[in-house]
Amino acid sequence: GAGVSQSPSNKVTEKGKDVELRCDPISGHTALYWYRQSLGQGLEFLIYFQGNSAPDKSGLPSDRFSAERTGGSVSTLTIQRTQQEDSAVYLCASSLLQGGDTFGSGTRLTVV
Amino acid sequence: QKEVEQDPGPLSVPEGAIVSLNCTYSNSAFQYFMWYRQYSRKGPELLMYTYSSGNKEDGRFTAQVDKSSKYISLFIRDSQPSDSATYLCAMKWVIGNQFYFGTGTSLTVIP
Numbered sequence: 001g002a003g004v005s006q007s008p009s010n011k012v013t014e015k016g017k018d019v020e021l022r023c024d025p026i027s028g029h030t031a032l033y034w035y036r037q038s039l040g041q042g043l044e045f046l047i048y049f050q051g052n053s054a055p056d057k058s059g060l061p062s063d064r065f066s067a068e069r070t071g072g073s074v075s076t077l078t079i080q081r082t083q084q085e086d087s088a089v090y091l092c093a094s095s096l097l098q099g100g101d102t103f104g105s106g107t108r109l110t111v112v
Numbered sequence: 113q114k115e116v117e118q119d120p121g122p123l124s125v126p127e128g129a130i131v132s133l134n135c136t137y138s139n140s141a142f143q144y145f146m147w148y149r150q151y152s153r154k155g156p157e158l159l160m161y162t163y164s165s166g167n168k169e170d171g172r173f174t175a176q177v178d179k180s181s182k183y184i185s186l187f188i189r190d191s192q193p194s195d196s197a198t199y200l201c202a203m204k205w206v207i208g209n210q211f212y213f214g215t216g217t218s219l220t221v222i223p
Contacts, residue, residue, distance in 0.1 A: 004155070035213075040210075040215065042116065042200065043156070043200070043202075043214040045209075045211060048210070050209070075185075087161050104155050105153065105155050106155055108153075
């Protein structure tokens with residue numbers, strides 16, 4: 001597609017449930033980032049994928065968070081046993097090189 | 113202390129005004145500096161990307177980096193109502209993958 005596509009755009013889940021958030025990057029973009037944006041906060045780095053290299057997971061806030069990138073394209077961010085503090089907008093960005101310069105519109109996650 | 117500090121505003125200016133948006137940072141190792149514009153319920157959009165110190169101009173937008181003061185600025189000339197958005201600064205070391213973002217400044221340009 002022409003841009004970075006994220007789904008779902010909105011997700012409401014009950015505390016304790018698992019959720020999966022999907023990112024379809026721009027075709028051919030080798031770098032992919034996941035960020036979290038909470039109200040009044042800047043973007044918080046979560047994880048970075050570059051080609052076939054091992055991902056940089058240094059930003060994941062706990063072991064409840066994990067991410068995969070299959071075939072160097074689509075990525076899935078999984079949050080297990082969701083907590084209310086996980087409520088935020090989760091943004092994905094892709095680029096040809098490091099730069100994260102094309103963002104999707106995000107998934108707005110609400111944990112109730 | 114946060115790595116990147118940005119005044120959240122809100123900032124309100126009349127159409128045609130010159131807007132100045134700023135960020136300060138604490139880590140002198142930052143070498144890449146970016147400005148993003150984010151409309152409500154949309155992802156950030158890259159406006160300007162600069163390396164090290166100096167100025168960069170693109171249309172009505174000018175980005176300045178003063179590494180000695182650890183201070184970056186984005187100037188918008190002849191501001192338009194369509195410029196109303198949240199502006200985020202971001203920066204990065206040469207080595208490493210993580211971008212550090214400011215919290216964003218909310219700008220409203222009044223017709």
